[in-house]
Amino acid sequence: MKSMSLVLGCISTTVLSAVTAHAADGSGLRPGLLLSQLDSAAVSAPFDLKAPPPSNAGSKPAPTGGPLLMSTDRQAASPIAQTAARPVREANTKVDESALRFYASQNDSARVAMEIKRIKVLNPSWEPPSDLFDEAGDPAVEQKLWDLFGEGRYDEIRVAVENIRKADPNWRPPEKLVREFDKAHVRAQLIAASDAKDAHGVLAIAESQPDMLVCADVDSMWRVAEALIQMSQEDKAQELYKYILTRCPNPDERLATIQKAMDLLPAQAVKALMAAARYRSDNGSALETVQLDLMRRQIGAVASDASAPPVPPADLKPFEALVKQKKTSNDAVLLGWHYYALKSWPAASEWFKLAMDWDKLPKAAEGYSLALRQQGQLVEAEAIAFEWRNTSPLIVKLFVEIVATAITQANPTSLEEARLARMEDVVSTTKSVNGSQALGWYHYNKGNFPKARQWFAASVSWDATETNALGLALAAHRTGDRALFQKTIADYGKQYAAVAALMTYDKPPATPGKGSRIARRGAGGGGGGSPQAGQLANAAVEQFKNGQYREALATLDKRSGVAREDHGLGVLRGWALYHLNQYDKAREKFVELDKKQSTRDTQYGVYYAGAKLDPLHRGD
Amino acid sequence: MARQMGMVLVMLISGAVLPLCAAAASLGAETTQAAGDLAANWLETAWGTYKKRFVRAGRVIDDVNRISHSEGQGYAMLIAVKAGDRAAFDEIWQWTKRELYVDPSGLAAWKWDDSTASKVTDKNNASDGDILIAWALAEAAERWGSMKYREAARDIIRAVSKENIASSPMGTILMPGRIGFSPESHPDGQVLNLSYWVFPAFERFKTLDSETDWAAVQATGLKLLRESRFGPLRLPADWIAIGSGQPAPARAFPAKFSYNAIRIPLYLAWAQLNQPDLLRPFVGLWNSELNLGPFEVDLSSGSAQQTLGGTGFKAVIAAAKCALHKQKLHVSLRKVESDAYYATTLHILALLALQERYPECL
Numbered sequence: 001m002k003s004m005s006l007v008l009g010c011i012s013t014t015v016l017s018a019v020t021a022h023a024a025d026g027s028g029l030r031p032g033l034l035l036s037q038l039d040s041a042a043v044s045a046p047f048d049l050k051a052p053p054p055s056n057a058g059s060k061p062a063p064t065g066g067p068l069l070m071s072t073d074r075q076a077a078s079p080i081a082q083t084a085a086r087p088v089r090e091a092n093t094k095v096d097e098s099a100l101r102f103y104a105s106q107n108d109s110a111r112v113a114m115e116i117k118r119i120k121v122l123n124p125s126w127e128p129p130s131d132l133f134d135e136a137g138d139p140a141v142e143q144k145l146w147d148l149f150g151e152g153r154y155d156e157i158r159v160a161v162e163n164i165r166k167a168d169p170n171w172r173p174p175e176k177l178v179r180e181f182d183k184a185h186v187r188a189q190l191i192a193a194s195d196a197k198d199a200h201g202v203l204a205i206a207e208s209q210p211d212m213l214v215c216a217d218v219d220s221m222w223r224v225a226e227a228l229i230q231m232s233q234e235d236k237a238q239e240l241y242k243y244i245l246t247r248c249p250n251p252d253e254r255l256a257t258i259q260k261a262m263d264l265l266p267a268q269a270v271k272a273l274m275a276a277a278r279y280r281s282d283n284g285s286a287l288e289t290v291q292l293d294l295m296r297r298q299i300g301a302v303a304s305d306a307s308a309p310p311v312p313p314a315d316l317k318p319f320e321a322l323v324k325q326k327k328t329s330n331d332a333v334l335l336g337w338h339y340y341a342l343k344s345w346p347a348a349s350e351w352f353k354l355a356m357d358w359d360k361l362p363k364a365a366e367g368y369s370l371a372l373r374q375q376g377q378l379v380e381a382e383a384i385a386f387e388w389r390n391t392s393p394l395i396v397k398l399f400v401e402i403v404a405t406a407i408t409q410a411n412p413t414s415l416e417e418a419r420l421a422r423m424e425d426v427v428s429t430t431k432s433v434n435g436s437q438a439l440g441w442y443h444y445n446k447g448n449f450p451k452a453r454q455w456f457a458a459s460v461s462w463d464a465t466e467t468n469a470l471g472l473a474l475a476a477h478r479t480g481d482r483a484l485f486q487k488t489i490a491d492y493g494k495q496y497a498a499v500a501a502l503m504t505y506d507k508p509p510a511t512p513g514k515g516s517r518i519a520r521r522g523a524g525g526g527g528g529g530s531p532q533a534g535q536l537a538n539a540a541v542e543q544f545k546n547g548q549y550r551e552a553l554a555t556l557d558k559r560s561g562v563a564r565e566d567h568g569l570g571v572l573r574g575w576a577l578y579h580l581n582q583y584d585k586a587r588e589k590f591v592e593l594d595k596k597q598s599t600r601d602t603q604y605g606v607y608y609a610g611a612k613l614d615p616l617h618r619g620d
Numbered sequence: 621m622a623r624q625m626g627m628v629l630v631m632l633i634s635g636a637v638l639p640l641c642a643a644a645a646s647l648g649a650e651t652t653q654a655a656g657d658l659a660a661n662w663l664e665t666a667w668g669t670y671k672k673r674f675v676r677a678g679r680v681i682d683d684v685n686r687i688s689h690s691e692g693q694g695y696a697m698l699i700a701v702k703a704g705d706r707a708a709f710d711e712i713w714q715w716t717k718r719e720l721y722v723d724p725s726g727l728a729a730w731k732w733d734d735s736t737a738s739k740v741t742d743k744n745n746a747s748d749g750d751i752l753i754a755w756a757l758a759e760a761a762e763r764w765g766s767m768k769y770r771e772a773a774r775d776i777i778r779a780v781s782k783e784n785i786a787s788s789p790m791g792t793i794l795m796p797g798r799i800g801f802s803p804e805s806h807p808d809g810q811v812l813n814l815s816y817w818v819f820p821a822f823e824r825f826k827t828l829d830s831e832t833d834w835a836a837v838q839a840t841g842l843k844l845l846r847e848s849r850f851g852p853l854r855l856p857a858d859w860i861a862i863g864s865g866q867p868a869p870a871r872a873f874p875a876k877f878s879y880n881a882i883r884i885p886l887y888l889a890w891a892q893l894n895q896p897d898l899l900r901p902f903v904g905l906w907n908s909e910l911n912l913g914p915f916e917v918d919l920s921s922g923s924a925q926q927t928l929g930g931t932g933f934k935a936v937i938a939a940a941k942c943a944l945h946k947q948k949l950h951v952s953l954r955k956v957e958s959d960a961y962y963a964t965t966l967h968i969l970a971l972l973a974l975q976e977r978y979p980e981c982l
Contacts, residue, residue, distance in 0.1 A: 109853055109904030110913030113924035116852065120923055128852040128922050133901070 047213035047221065047243045049206055049236070095119055095126050104132040105144055145177055154185055186212060187220055194223040202227035213240070215248035222260050229264050238269050245277040258290045267298055267309070295319050296334060303337035311338075329359035336367045345375045362392035369398055378406060382419075389426060396430050404438030414446070433459050437468040444471065449478040460488075466496035470607060473502050498607035533563035540572060549576040567593060571601045574609070583609050658954055658971065658982050666956040666968050667703040670696070674961050675708065678715025679732070682961045686735070690720055690728035690745065694752025695965045701760045702972055709760055716753060717772075725798060726779030728753065744799045747784040748816035750776050755821035758828055774828050781832040790862050791840035792833060809863015811870045814848060814856050815883040817841035819891035820973075845884065845898055852922030854901045856881050869919055876925070877917040879962065882933055885940035886966065890973035892943070899944045906937035908950045913937075930963020931956075935970035942974060942981035949974060949981050 100119070103111040116128050148157045161173050173181075186209045193201030206213060206224045213221050221240055228237035244257045254277065261270050274291065295315060301308040323331040332355035339348035349371035355364035365388040373381035385399035403423045407415060415423070427435035436459035444452035453475035459468035469492035476484035485502075493500035536559035543552035553576045556569060565573065570593045577586035590605030659665065674681050680692040693716040700709035719739065720728035727745035754776040761770035784795045794816055795801050801811040819841065822834045848856040848867040857869035858880035869875035885902035888895060905914035914933050915924040934953060941947040949971075956967050974981050 107900060107904040108907055109855075109901065110907040110915065110924075111910070112904070113853060113915050113917055113922060114912065116921060117923040117925075120921060130852060132852050132922075133854050 045214075046211045047240055048210065049203070049213065049224070050210075095123055097129065100128070100132065102144075107133065109133075142174060142177075145173060149177065149181060149184065152184075152188070154181065154188065157181060183212065183217075187217065190220055190223060194227065197230070199227035199230035203231065213243075215244070215250070218244055218248060218250070218253045218257070222257070225260070226264060234265060234269065238265065238273060241265075241273050242276045245273060255290060259293070262290075262294055262297060267294065270294055292319075292322075296331070299334055299338045303334060303341050306341040306343075324354070327358045329355040329361050329364065332358065333361060333364050333367060336364065336371070340367060340371055340374075343374075345371050349375065360391070362388060362395055366392065366395050366398055369395070369402070373402060378402060382406075386422065386426075393430075396426060397432070397434075400427060400430070400432045400435035400438075404435055407442040408438050408445075415442075428458075431462045433463045433465065433468065436462065437465070437471055440468065440471045440475065444475060444478075449475050453479055453481070453484075464492060464495075466492075466498050466607075469496055469499045470502070473499055477502070498603075498610070501603060501606070533559050536562070537569060540569065544572055544576055547579075549579045552576045553580070567597055567599070571599075571605065574602075574605045578605070578609055657951075658949075658975070662954075662956070662971065663699075663703050663968070663975075666964075666971075667699055667705060667708075669956070669958065670699065670964060670968065671705075671708060673958070674964070675712065678711040678713075679719070680712065680961075684960045684962065688719075688732040688734075690716070690730050690749025691752060692961065692965075693720065693728070694749050694754075694756055695969070697753060697756035698759065699965070699968055699972075701756055701763055704763070706760075706764055709756070713753075713757070713760075713769075713772075725783050726775055727783055727798060728776075730797065744797045745783070746797055746816070747780055747794055748796075748813070748818060750780050750784075751816070751818045751821050754780070755818065755824055758821075758824045770828070777825050777829045777832070781829065785832060785837060788840075788862065789865060790844060790867075792836040793840055793844075793862075794837055803863055806861060806863070806870070806872060808861035808868065808871045811859055811861050811872060812844065812867075813859055813880055814841065814845055815858070815880045815887070817845075817884075817887065819887040819893060823891065842893070842895060842898065849901065850875070850877075851917075851919040853877070853917055853919070855917055855919060856884060857919055875919045877919060879916075879928065882914065882928060882936055883966065885943075886936045886970055886973060889939045889943035890969075890977060892977050896944055899940050902937060902940045903944050906934045908934070908938070908941075908952075911952075928963075930959040930967070932959060932963035932965065932967030932970065935967045939970040939973050939978075942978045946978075946981065 097119075100112060100115045103115060112132065119126055119128075145157055145160060148154075148160070164171050164173075172178075186205060190202055190205045190212070193205060202224060206220070206227075213224060221244055225237040225240045228234070228240065238261075241257055241261045245254050248254060248257075258270065258274060258277065261273050265273075271294075274294075295311075298309070298311045298315075299319075302311060319331075320335065322328075323335065332351045336348050336351035336355060339345075339351060349368055352364045352368035352371055355361050356368055365384060369381045369384040369388070372378075372384065382399065382402045385395055385402055389396045389399050400423070403415075403419070407423075423435065424439060426432070427439060436455050440452045440455035440459060442452075443449070443455060453472065456468050456472035456475050459465075460472050469488060473485055473488040473492075476482075476488055489499055489502055493503065536555050540552045540555040540559065543549075543555060553573065556565065556573050556576070559565070559569070570589060574586050574589040574593065577583075577589060587606060587609035590602050590609055593599075594602035594606055674683065674692075675696060679688050680696040681688055682692050693712060697709055697712050697716070700706075700712060716728065719732055722729055722740060723743045723745075725745070727747075727750050729740040729743045730746035730749055731742055732739050733741065754773045757769045757773035757776070760766060761768075761773060780794075783798045786793055786795055788810060793810065793812060796811065796813045796816055803809045805811075817838070819838060822838045825832070825834045844860065844862070844867050845856060848860055850857055850869055855877040856867075857873070857875050858878045859870035859873040860867045861870040861872075862868075885899060888899055888902075907913060911934075913924070914928050914937055916926050916928060917923070918925055931953065934950070938947075938949050938953050942949065953967070953971075956964060956971070958964070959967065
């Protein structure tokens with residue numbers, strides 16, 4: 001049995017020609033639509049896409065009035081009329097006649113007769129309906145059409161209607177169905193165009209069906225507005241939104257309209273719309289909400305991109321006051337990120353702190369810690385992150401990152417035992433790849449190679465990266481564990497070029513503990529040449545230690561005018577370039593040095609400059 | 621006179637099989653035309669079998685009712701002429717003329733019973749029998765250019781016209797027989813049988829008998845049919861009465877759609893009357909996908925009763941489905957099965973109707 005259940009029709013040449021003749025006189029079938037359009041004039045005054053924008057924004061509803069009322073009346077009246085038209089056989093209410101009507105709708109008399117027989121056996125007093133095959137007024141057929149309509153099977157409705165009309169040329173589908181079908185048909189086309197982002201198509205359809213832009217179909221109006229915006233007709237879109245806001249009855253739809261406008265139009269236009277919407281008395285509280293949303297949106301835009309249009313202080317101040325009054329911690333966090341993005345660290349930390357105090361929000365703590373760190377309050381930042389470490393994986397990560405940054409700086413200070421212990425504890429617990437390799441480098445730089453090797457090994461076991469594999473190989477080399485060194489290179493050399501590059505390194509290890517620090521080496525190798533050159537070398541090292549990389553480079557340049565730059569100062573130059581984010585030049589320098597004399601420092605430099613990455617940001 | 625179909629099919633009365641008069645030699649031009657998936661010689665095959673099973677020396681035997689009747693003689697003559705079997709046709713006609721046309725009215729006695737001494741005990745006629753015989757004679761006259769058949773046809777038609785055609789408030793009606801159906805005989809008025817309106821025959825009669833308004837007879841038949849939509853299934857009853865001014869199931873008979881009325885869609889289709897609204901109630905009576913029906917239907921409830929026994933009844937519905945929906949003949953109906961007399965007859969007639977009027981459905 002075909003799924004199409006409404007093959008009611010019969011085709012014969014006379015009937016077909018009768019239908020054709022019927023169509024020819026203008027009242028018959030029309031392609032695309034069920035039947036010729038019925039009283040479209042009765043539809044409520046729709047939004048006029050082609051009208052020039054009214055001079056008076058926020059005008060009152062049209063004085064012709066009543067279109068809204070009329071459409072509401074009609075909708076209310078129709079179902080009643082329908083019910084009245086259908087006879088109800090009260091005695092038979094218990095019997096399920098749906099199958100019977102279904103078979104009848106297919107003109108399947110054999111099954112109808114069998115079904116009647118079956119029902120009669122179960123309900124001897126039941127009398128079958130007398131209108132089973134009365135196609136014209138058969139509620140089953142009409143219901144079937146409505147069912148198809150409800151399921152959006154418009155093509156099948158068209159076929160069914162055609163079939164019924166072939167059988168009974170005088171039959172016409174219910175007016176309401178025709179109207180709804182036509183509307184739905186056009187609407188489906190509009191939605192298809194809209195979904196396909198065919199703004200041109202959307203507007204063409206909307207213009208050809210001027211009566212579709214009515215409050216009964218706000219979704220279509222939204223889609224048309226979107227198309228207008230796509231076609232750079234923001235003014236028209238704004239008018240359309242205003243039409244909805246000032247004339248449509250559903251408050252939820254009006255609120256959603258403002259939200260749509262907010263997504264698509266500049267804040268200024270949205271404010272104008274909200275002003276227009278205020279004419280509606282029932283908009284008050286909803287608009288307040290919307291206004292706050294609009295505010296949040298603007299603040300959020302800045303928070304995620306500092307170059308977004310700034311929020312005017314005149315708007316921001318009252319909002320901040322409201323947030324403090326209502327103690328809305330999420331808004332406080334939002335303000336925190338807003339100021340954080342604007343690099344207003346104190347204001348950011350103030351809002352994060354407030355939010356933390358009002359509600360124990362991990363997000364607030366994270367922001368607070370970050371804001372403190374940005375202000376150089378590393379100890380406080382670390383303390384906050386440690387305190388909140390169990391509330392969010394992001395905060396643990398932040399804690400590890402703060403400490404890792406501290407211990408892998410060019411001139412790290414030694415951590416006191418307790419801080420180091422809690423860092424090691426957190427890293428072990430969280431199996432932080434990032435933290436473990438930072439600890440590896442920390443110990444490595446301190447000359448504690450066994451400890452370094454231990455952390456690199458842990459880091460590699462959690463998740464091998466180029467950095468920790470490199471660290472493990474170097475630490476193995478330093479501890480004289482040739483087997484581990486070779487194994488590490490064998491395991492990771494193929495994957496990581498920097499690790500493979502250590503192959504050339506496979507020679508009797510240097511004495512453990514012999515200085516590897518750049519600064520120390522730089523300082524140690526500062527001599528040679530004139531006293532001036534020696535002074536300049538010391539000055540450069542000093543400047544480098546103080547983080548004055550640009551100055552250090554200038555000093556080195558000056559010195560190179562009077563003396564040849566030795567290996568140590570070359571490495572210093574490389575790292576100075578590195579710290580100035582001039583990775584290309586840094587790498588070039590390290591490669592040059594490495595060719596002349598490959599050392600751990602040059603290897604290290606080549607790798608990091610080449611990766612253009614701080615080792616801390618690899619891994620996790 | 622209501623058709624009775626017994627539960628037990630009684631097999632052929634034993635007897636010598638007559639030598640066939642070289643029926644195969646008389647293949648007509650129409651019958652050699654290939655018709656779709658229907659075997660080219662289907663009619664000869666079916667007719668040959670039909671003769672062997674139901675025809676004895678010109679007498680056609682209704683194996684279920686164990687009698688012969690004017691209707692059966694007429695059907696067999698019609699099939700014989702369509703099959704181009706002049707010898708068989710003539711033999712059947714001679715038997716019919718000799719045994720049934722025994723009344724001065726010029727109409728056939730409807731029943732011939734071998735088990736009674738006088739064979740014909742009721743000289744009343746069944747108008748459809750006479751109409752079928754006259755139609756077959758008219759076809760034979762044209763096919764074989766025989767004036768004898770033509771005159772015989774005209775005589776019968778005039779007799780039907782004189783004895784069985786009458787005017788009524790409903791228009792010109794065809795009475796089922798000379799006796800027993802008049803308004804005086806029945807409290808619910810004139811009793812009629814709509815399946816006696818053999819619409820395809822009326823076309824022929826118009827040229828043979830200009831004195832009778834056969835178009836009016838046909839129009840009344842269609843009008844009555846249109847108004848005889850009884851019960852939930854809007855089907856005609858086998859027998860109707862028109863005394864109330866509106867057709868109603870006749871009280872003297874069960875209010876059923878049954879073995880009589882099943883022929884109505886066949887005649888409608890065959891006559892190519894293009895009355896889709898009249899065909900619609902019939903086309904659903906056989907659900908070919910489920911092979912359900914056609915049923916005898918209790919009209920007041922619309923409830924299915926016994927399935928009409930035989931493939932031929934399905935073929936009738938198939939002919940209607942073709943006429944209405946251009947639906948192809950169901951594959952199971954291409955071959956005429958060995959059913960009882962009536963079903964076999966209707967099967968062959970349905971295929972003939974399709975072949976003549978709707979070859980596109982074959």
